[in-house]
Amino acid sequence: MIGSSMERDDPLSPQEGSRRSLPMVQKRLRVRYRAERRFRLYGAAAVGISLLFLAFLFVSIVSKGFSAFWQAEILLDIYFDPEILTQGHLSEVNYPALIKRSLSKRFPDVRTRRDRRALYALVSSGAAFELQRLVERDLDLIGKTLPVWLPADDDVDMLLKGRVDRSLPEQERRLTDRQLAWVDALIQEGRLRMRFNSRFFTSGDSREPELAGILGAAAGSGLTLVVTLLLSFPIGIAAAVYLEEFAPKTRWVDLIEVNINNLAAVPSIVFGILGLAVFLNFFSLPRSAPLVGGLVLTLMTLPTIIIASRASLKAVPPSIREAALSMGASRMQTVAHHVLPLALPGMLTGAILGMARALGETAPLLMVGMVAFIVEIPKRFTDPATVLPVQIFLWADSPERAFVERTSAAILVLLAFLLVMNAAAVYLRRRFQRRW
Amino acid sequence: MGLVSLLLVAALAATVGAQSARDYIYIVGSSTVYPFATVVAERFGKATPFKTPKVESTGSGGGFKLFCAGVGVKPPDITNASRRIKDSEFEKCRANGVTEVVEVKIGYDGIVLANSKKAPAMKLTRKDIFLALAREVPDPKGGQKLIPNPYKTWRDVNSSLRDVKIEVLGPPPTSGTRDAFVELAMERGAESFEWLKALQHKDKKAFKRIAHQLREDGAYIEAGENDNLIVQKLLANPDALGVFGFSYLDQNTDKIKGASVDGVEPTFESIASGSYPLSRPLFFYVKKAHVGLIPGIPEYIREFTSERAWGPEGYLADKGLISMPDKERKRYRDQARGLKPMTSP
Numbered sequence: 068m069i070g071s072s073m074e075r076d077d078p079l080s081p082q083e084g085s086r087r088s089l090p091m092v093q094k095r096l097r098v099r100y101r102a103e104r105r106f107r108l109y110g111a112a113a114v115g116i117s118l119l120f121l122a123f124l125f126v127s128i129v130s131k132g133f134s135a136f137w138q139a140e141i142l143l144d145i146y147f148d149p150e151i152l153t154q155g156h157l158s159e160v161n162y163p164a165l166i167k168r169s170l171s172k173r174f175p176d177v178r179t180r181r182d183r184r185a186l187y188a189l190v191s192s193g194a195a196f197e198l199q200r201l202v203e204r205d206l207d208l209i210g211k212t213l214p215v216w217l218p219a220d221d222d223v224d225m226l227l228k229g230r231v232d233r234s235l236p237e238q239e240r241r242l243t244d245r246q247l248a249w250v251d252a253l254i255q256e257g258r259l260r261m262r263f264n265s266r267f268f269t270s271g272d273s274r275e276p277e278l279a280g281i282l283g284a285a286a287g288s289g290l291t292l293v294v295t296l297l298l299s300f301p302i303g304i305a306a307a308v309y310l311e312e313f314a315p316k317t318r319w320v321d322l323i324e325v326n327i328n329n330l331a332a333v334p335s336i337v338f339g340i341l342g343l344a345v346f347l348n349f350f351s352l353p354r355s356a357p358l359v360g361g362l363v364l365t366l367m368t369l370p371t372i373i374i375a376s377r378a379s380l381k382a383v384p385p386s387i388r389e390a391a392l393s394m395g396a397s398r399m400q401t402v403a404h405h406v407l408p409l410a411l412p413g414m415l416t417g418a419i420l421g422m423a424r425a426l427g428e429t430a431p432l433l434m435v436g437m438v439a440f441i442v443e444i445p446k447r448f449t450d451p452a453t454v455l456p457v458q459i460f461l462w463a464d465s466p467e468r469a470f471v472e473r474t475s476a477a478i479l480v481l482l483a484f485l486l487v488m489n490a491a492a493v494y495l496r497r498r499f500q501r502r503w
Numbered sequence: 504m505g506l507v508s509l510l511l512v513a514a515l516a517a518t519v520g521a522q523s524a525r526d527y528i529y530i531v532g533s534s535t536v537y538p539f540a541t542v543v544a545e546r547f548g549k550a551t552p553f554k555t556p557k558v559e560s561t562g563s564g565g566g567f568k569l570f571c572a573g574v575g576v577k578p579p580d581i582t583n584a585s586r587r588i589k590d591s592e593f594e595k596c597r598a599n600g601v602t603e604v605v606e607v608k609i610g611y612d613g614i615v616l617a618n619s620k621k622a623p624a625m626k627l628t629r630k631d632i633f634l635a636l637a638r639e640v641p642d643p644k645g646g647q648k649l650i651p652n653p654y655k656t657w658r659d660v661n662s663s664l665r666d667v668k669i670e671v672l673g674p675p676p677t678s679g680t681r682d683a684f685v686e687l688a689m690e691r692g693a694e695s696f697e698w699l700k701a702l703q704h705k706d707k708k709a710f711k712r713i714a715h716q717l718r719e720d721g722a723y724i725e726a727g728e729n730d731n732l733i734v735q736k737l738l739a740n741p742d743a744l745g746v747f748g749f750s751y752l753d754q755n756t757d758k759i760k761g762a763s764v765d766g767v768e769p770t771f772e773s774i775a776s777g778s779y780p781l782s783r784p785l786f787f788y789v790k791k792a793h794v795g796l797i798p799g800i801p802e803y804i805r806e807f808t809s810e811r812a813w814g815p816e817g818y819l820a821d822k823g824l825i826s827m828p829d830k831e832r833k834r835y836r837d838q839a840r841g842l843k844p845m846t847s848p
Binding site for chain 1: 527537538559754816
């Protein structure tokens with residue numbers, strides 16, 4: 068281009084013109100290459116920054132939360148005193164007394180009431196219930212002396228995890244100097260150990276950090292997602308199949324399509340308010356139940372599933388349909404025997420991604436009362452329950468220091484679930500997707 | 504497939520129909536009482552054959568709204584509150600058939616103003632707090648005139664204080680802690696001006712408008728309901744003060760310290776004795792009509808009012824509840840265990 072324009076205005080020969088314009092072209096080329104390199108650099112920097120944030124998030128959560136998978140335990144020689152255990156009804160027995168006696172026996176020089184309280188505080192308040200469970204399971208224990216590993220209090224746990232600064236003045240620590248001395252003595256004797264925190268995976272919520280677990284919340288999440296999946300998957304696919312394969316192209320159908328696309332972008336809290344008005348106030352369904360949570364999340368994930376399902380139906384080439392029809396199949400048969408099986412992997416992927424989003428959702432569930440302190444593990448769809456993200460929210464607000472690590476650990480568990488679901492979606496796509 | 508989901512909905516509806524009776528206690532209410540009620544609920548569930556109560560944190564006002572909705576399986580049995588029930592709420596309860604309500608006072612909570620350990624301790628008066636945080640303050644030149652708050656640093660407010668910017672992180676208006684803070688600190692601070700005190704007697708509403716409105720120019724920062732977050736922000740900014748419940752100070756004594764108010768440090772003893780000025784009573788309210796309908800309510804009250812729970816050395820004290828003096832505790836225990844309904848708010 069440059070050469071030809073020069074030819075016209077310039078009396079010089081073409082060769083000479085190109086010789087003179089060559090440095091200019093090269094200069095411009097250099098500028099263009101530089102711009103290109105810069106552009107690539109911006110892109111790489113953007114990716115780098117987002118990776119940095121991700122790394123920061125992971126490092127912070129893992130470093131905070133990893134220690135929650137361990138828990139301090141104290142070994143105590145418990146004498147299952149028949150005198151204490153046979154007083155009154157089995158459920159009214161003074162189990163804490165067993166622990167207190169054992170501790171007093173180990174540290175006989177602790178006399179004053181104040182010091183004793185400080186000593187007893189080293190063992191978790193849940194330890195007595197643990198003994199109760201032991202005795203109720205095996206009544207033969209009564210009268211025997213048995214070494215039992217019992218959960219330590221969260222303050223001791225934090226100390227062993229190095230989260231209590233011993234160099235601070237006494238009144239600024241949660242543990243007094245005497246308590247530190249007792250803990251050190253127990254460590255010396257090998258009566259204090261760190262163990263894998265299986266309670267974290269097998270128990271419900273608790274106000275004592277050392278007893279709190281995520282099974283209740285995980286079960287709540289599971290029940291809620293079952294409701295969501297059972298409702299949203301069939302309804303979503305039915306709606307998508309109708310809209311894509313059978314619906315006439317009228318203005319009404321267009322309107323419905325636009326609305327479905329809009330619904331997918333509605334903030335989730337709106338569905339929560341809708342659920343509160345419709346399911347709780349109008350239909351009088353129970354508050355805090357996975358059933359209602361699942362219904363609300365169904366409303367939220369339906370548009371996502373419909374859109375994904377329609378996209379995968381669209382991806383099935385028309386030649387398949389035409390071939391089936393030309394062989395004399397009805398439209399119903401065409402869809403059920405040929406189009407749907409081919410579109411199903413894509414639909415499943417969409418559904419799994421929708422479920423993953425539902426699993427991480429908090430806001431709409433707050434509106435239907437799924438934010439509550441619930442110790443028992445939900446078993447039915449109408450039992451009161453919370454879900455994993457709400458559990459994280461509740462723990463993050465608890466004053467006890469040890470809940471900081473539990474919060475991060477719960478986030479790790481939630482992330483693990485999400486990772487598994489996303490991996491399943493990727494696997495399904497790889498395994499069953501067909502290219503035409 | 505539509506048919507399948509229809510069947511499913513029908514099945515779910517059937518299970519709901521079957522759930523006509525509730526076998527666990529349902530508790531709602533204040534987020535300040537929540538940490539205490541949950542501990543009692545958990546122990547009650549473990550130690551008795553009854554199920555663990557469900558505790559929902561809805562705020563005091565939200566709690567009364569649900570509680571007063573009526574009698575039956577659906578509305579809650581107990582609501583927690585960080586203030587006394589209001590006339591209007593009591594009336595609403597009556598109108599909806601909730602005629603017999605048992606009031607149980609459980610103890611006290613202190614509201615503290617705390618800052619990072621890295622900074623020197625603050626010695627405040629309620630007048631200082633009012634002058635530092637009210638949106639409009641009396642003209643320092645004198646006269647009965649209000650001007651927009653001109654104070655930038657604590658030294659501007661009171662020459663004995665440090666020369667640092669006024670920066671207070673506190674709860675938003677939806678919080679019960681904020682209500683109590685405004686009432687206990689701001690109103691009393693405003694009363695230190697004679698003409699404002701006179702105004703309070705003449706025109707209560709106008710007085711409240713002056714005392715309840717906090718600055719919006721950045722000196723008071725609404726930090727959300729999460730008190731842990733405020734504690735973390737204080738660590739990052741040693742010049743800032745935070746407003747929250749005493750239990751958060753109690754759990755974080757290695758990082759933050761409370762400012763003294765009117766010369767009194769916030770401690771267990773000073774709050775229990777009432778000498779620390781920013782303390783408030785905590786309550787829960789029981790629907791008497793539900794006793795017998797829902798199992799375990801008298802036993803729950805028994806656990807809550809037992810000495811091992813709310814006594815000065817009980818497990819609630821370990822969680823930061825400040826127990827009542829012996830006499831008061833006995834009076835409320837007898838009243839609660841006897842299920843004596845209140846006659847007026």
